[in-house]
Amino acid sequence: MSKSLKKKNHWTNKVYESVICRNKEGELGFELKGGAENGQFPYIGEVRQGKVACQSGRLSQDELLLEVNETPVAGLTIRDVHAVVRHSKDPVRLKCVKQGGVIDKDLRHYLNLRFQKASVDHELQQIIRDNLYLRTIPF
Numbered sequence: 123m124s125k126s127l128k129k130k131n132h133w134t135n136k137v138y139e140s141v142i143c144r145n146k147e148g149e150l151g152f153e154l155k156g157g158a159e160n161g162q163f164p165y166i167g168e169v170r171q172g173k174v175a176c177q178s179g180r181l182s183q184d185e186l187l188l189e190v191n192e193t194p195v196a197g198l199t200i201r202d203v204h205a206v207v208r209h210s211k212d213p214v215r216l217k218c219v220k221q222g223g224v225i226d227k228d229l230r231h232y233l234n235l236r237f238q239k240a241s242v243d244h245e246l247q248q249i250i251r252d253n254l255y256l257r258t259i260p261f
Contacts, residue, residue, distance in 0.1 A: 133225045134242050137188065140179030141213045150174065150207070150214060152181055157200030158254055162227045163187070164195050164203045166218065177213055186225065188246075189217035196246060197229065197253030 142150050151174035153167030164187045174181055187195055187203070191210045195203045207214065219225065224243065225232060233250060237243035 131223065132242075133219055133223055136222075137217055137219045138179055140181050140216045140218065141177040142181065142216065143175045143177060143213050145173060145175060154187070154200060154203055154207070156227060157203060158197050158229060158257065159199045161229050163225075163229060163232075164198065164200060165221075165227060179216075181216070181218070182220070185218040185220050186227065187216060187218055189215075191215050194249045194253065197250035199257055202253075202257070 144150055151172075152169045154164055155167040156162035156165045166181060166183055166185050166187060169181050169183050189195060190203070190206045191214060193206050193210075195206055198206070221227060224235065229250060233247055235243070235247075237247065
């Protein structure tokens with residue numbers, strides 16, 4: 123496979139941003155699942171139709187959540203992801219990516235892969251490790 127074709131198919135080309143506002147009850151209208159305690163990336167669970175107020179973008183079930191208002195959440199526990207979302211001001215900007223290829227729900231699988239230093243994948247692995255260490259290494 124040629125390098126240009128690999129770059130076109132890379133998961134980073136499929137990352138999208140959704141801008142969502144809370145409803146009157148203060149909810150965003152979707153469920154979060156996964157989390158580091160389950161060995162998974164945080165991902166979008168059930169999206170309650172008619173309850174999600176997307177200003178832009180879209181939100182789809184089972185897509186991986188990478189950032190909340192520019193805060194990387196890969197490698198965080200689901201409780202910590204909920205805290206980041208809860209403390210985010212409206213509108214909430216979510217960076218998500220559809221699973222497939224190298225990146226899927228399984229954190230362990232992704233962390234066991236080898237990537238060239240300074241690549242996007244290597245940087246994401248470092249973010250995941252840093253976030254994992256926040257919860258596992260006592261101060």
